[in-house]
Amino acid sequence: MTTTLKPATAAREASHQPGPLALALRQGRLELTQFLRSRESVVFTMGFPIIMILIFAAVFDGEIAPGVSFPQYFITGMIAAGLMTVSFQNLGIWIPIERDRGVLKRYRGTPMPKWVYFAGKVIMVVVVGITETALLIAVSVAVFDLQLPGTAAKWLTFGWVSVLGITACTLCGIAISSLARTARSGSAVVTPVALILQFTSGVFFVFTQLPSWMQQVAALFPLKWMCQGLRSVFLPDTFAGQEPGGSYELGRVALVLAAWCVIGLLLCLGTFRWTTRRDG
Amino acid sequence: MENELAIVARGLRKAYGENTAVAEVDLEVRRGEVFALLGPNGAGKTTTVEILEGYRRRDAGEVSVLGSDPATPAANWRNRIGIVLQGVGEFDELSVSEVVHHFAGFYADADDPEKVIARVGLAGKSRARTHTLSGGQKRRLDVALGIIGRPELLFLDEPTTGFDPEARREFWQLIRDLAAAGTTIVLTTHYLDEAEALADRVGVIASGRLIEVAAPEHLGNRQQAHATVSWRTPEGLTESAESATPTELVTELAARFGGEVPGLTVTRPTLEDIYLQMIGHR
Ligand SMILES: Nc1ncnc2c1ncn2[C@@H]1O[C@H](COP(=O)(O)OP(=O)(O)OP(=O)(O)O)[C@@H](O)[C@H]1O
Ligand SMILES: [Mg+2]
Numbered sequence: 213m214t215t216t217l218k219p220a221t222a223a224r225e226a227s228h229q230p231g232p233l234a235l236a237l238r239q240g241r242l243e244l245t246q247f248l249r250s251r252e253s254v255v256f257t258m259g260f261p262i263i264m265i266l267i268f269a270a271v272f273d274g275e276i277a278p279g280v281s282f283p284q285y286f287i288t289g290m291i292a293a294g295l296m297t298v299s300f301q302n303l304g305i306w307i308p309i310e311r312d313r314g315v316l317k318r319y320r321g322t323p324m325p326k327w328v329y330f331a332g333k334v335i336m337v338v339v340v341g342i343t344e345t346a347l348l349i350a351v352s353v354a355v356f357d358l359q360l361p362g363t364a365a366k367w368l369t370f371g372w373v374s375v376l377g378i379t380a381c382t383l384c385g386i387a388i389s390s391l392a393r394t395a396r397s398g399s400a401v402v403t404p405v406a407l408i409l410q411f412t413s414g415v416f417f418v419f420t421q422l423p424s425w426m427q428q429v430a431a432l433f434p435l436k437w438m439c440q441g442l443r444s445v446f447l448p449d450t451f452a453g454q455e456p457g458g459s460y461e462l463g464r465v466a467l468v469l470a471a472w473c474v475i476g477l478l479l480c481l482g483t484f485r486w487t488t489r490r491d492g
Numbered sequence: 493m494e495n496e497l498a499i500v501a502r503g504l505r506k507a508y509g510e511n512t513a514v515a516e517v518d519l520e521v522r523r524g525e526v527f528a529l530l531g532p533n534g535a536g537k538t539t540t541v542e543i544l545e546g547y548r549r550r551d552a553g554e555v556s557v558l559g560s561d562p563a564t565p566a567a568n569w570r571n572r573i574g575i576v577l578q579g580v581g582e583f584d585e586l587s588v589s590e591v592v593h594h595f596a597g598f599y600a601d602a603d604d605p606e607k608v609i610a611r612v613g614l615a616g617k618s619r620a621r622t623h624t625l626s627g628g629q630k631r632r633l634d635v636a637l638g639i640i641g642r643p644e645l646l647f648l649d650e651p652t653t654g655f656d657p658e659a660r661r662e663f664w665q666l667i668r669d670l671a672a673a674g675t676t677i678v679l680t681t682h683y684l685d686e687a688e689a690l691a692d693r694v695g696v697i698a699s700g701r702l703i704e705v706a707a708p709e710h711l712g713n714r715q716q717a718h719a720t721v722s723w724r725t726p727e728g729l730t731e732s733a734e735s736a737t738p739t740e741l742v743t744e745l746a747a748r749f750g751g752e753v754p755g756l757t758v759t760r761p762t763l764e765d766i767y768l769q770m771i772g773h774r
Contacts (some may be wrong), residue, residue: 230597242586242594249585313581320639321545321577322598323570492508492539492547 240335289415305387306401312395373441383476528691599641613739724755
């Protein structure tokens with residue numbers, strides 16, 4: 213009965229607009245729903261790294277160093293490349309499509325805070341990234357006896373390298389999405405960047421066998437450092453001597469990845485476009 | 493001011509390179525009013541409306557929409573306006589119900605999503621994926637998303653394009669209901685009957701200039717316009733005359749024919765005639 217005495221304005225105040233966390237989670241759920249419902253993207257995103265590692269395992273059997281099999285080495289690159297596919301490529305291709313379709317324009321017309329859109333993408337990417345990595349590792353353990361990290365410290369390193377790496381790649385993916393002017397050009401922009409980085413960062417080749425100038429160029433970008441951080445997790449400590457710096461340089465890994473998070477965030481905030489050029 | 497006028501624009505200008513899309517537009521929309529913008533393709537309707545919505549930057553002029561400059565709106569501003577854009581694509585892989593529920597979550601005082609879906613006539617399509625909707629059904633979804641936040645001010649850019657006649661009538665009723673509940677409505681349209689049926693005032697825009705703003709019945713001095721009286725002569729020919737005083741002419745004709753005037757019609761220019769004349773002069 214008392215509720216009927218409330219003036220209309222009070223009712224307006226009292227109505228519940230979700231808080232920031234709830235908004236982000238709702239957006240994340242929506243993004244995940246959309247991702248999971250487009251079957252091809254699920255199959256390709258999840259399946260690509262697994263197929264790649266199976267091919268590698270079939271092509272290179274043998275050992276790269278005493279006690280270190282080729283697949284044990286290349287799993288690090290595949291995990292890193294998989295995380296990059298889920299975040300950087302996925303967003304760099306999808307956001308231009310959403311922009312072109314006017315989905316972003318619609319969001320801009322609502323009271324949704326801008327960051328909620330990014331948060332939704334991050335949540336989607338993290339969930340898909342974790343699932344995809346877990347699958348990749350499970351298949352690798354089953355098929356070629358991948359040795360899992362043996363200490364809590366290594367698992368911890370696995371955690372922070374993945375989180376920093378996927379965050380940096382997500383932000384860079386959102387940032388690069390503004391370069392594409394149309395829905396179609398998204399993959400044209402992103403795919404070469406991703407492929408070149410993968411070839412030069414030690415995903416497909418043993419990093420130290422690459423020409424040193426190429427190693428130096430790759431060291432400017434996050435993927436090389438993600439691979440290196442993951443090698444410290446999956447390869448024995450004795451292997452550290454074979455790294456270009458003579459050790460896994462975890463401090464530097466953290467620093468470069470964090471720097472790319474900051475650069476990516478600034479690029480996102482500074483250059484993100486909600487509408488296409490023809491929207492005036 | 494804030495209380496009487498929902499929109500005030502003065503000297504609005506926007507050019508794309510050499511092409512002036514909007515030139516010196518002055519516009520006032522009162523609270524609670526239904527205002528229609530009419531104009532041919534490329535006249536500048538969308539550009540004007542999207543400046544008011546905060547999507548496009550103006551080159552010059554002053555604008556106040558619900559007391560805010562749309563380029564730098566107050567925090568709560570987007571909660572108070574609803575937007576139906578002219579051409580906008582669908583969401584991927586989501587159902588009507590999911591999209592409307594999701595958007596309801598963005599607003600402080602959203603309407604009941606199921607109610608809104610029913611209101612725009614999509615109740616039967618609630619679970620359908622948005623990309624499977626027909627053109628007119630997609631447009632209804634756009635309208636649903638425009639009104640889900642219970643806006644004080646609703647913009648609709650050619651909302652009924654693609655509607656079948658029945659849907660258009662239903663939509664008109666929806667607009668009337670919203671207006672009756674106090675919503676200020678700005679809509680653009682190419683349909684003169686729509687402007688006439690809905691709008692309290694109509695603005696005619698051509699080549700970026702607002703050439704007239706008036707109630708539909710007063711547009712282009714329609715009421716003062718001469719009526720055309722036509723009738724059939726005893727020889728079977730149709731004759732007609734323009735007259736400022738048609739009643740007098742008809743009385744005279746009645747006397748001449750000794751009662752019933754064969755084939756008598758008295759017409760005034762339709763809104764369409766007036767409108768075509770207005771934009772034809774550009
Ligand atoms: N993003 C843009 N870039 C360049 N020119 C533009 C842009 N948007 C609009 N114009 C130009 O501005 C003018 C007005 O366009 P606008 O879209 O406002 O017209 P309109 O009245 O909405 O037309 P319609 O009835 O076809 O929707 C046109 O000459 C158009 O070519
Ligand atoms: Mg238009």
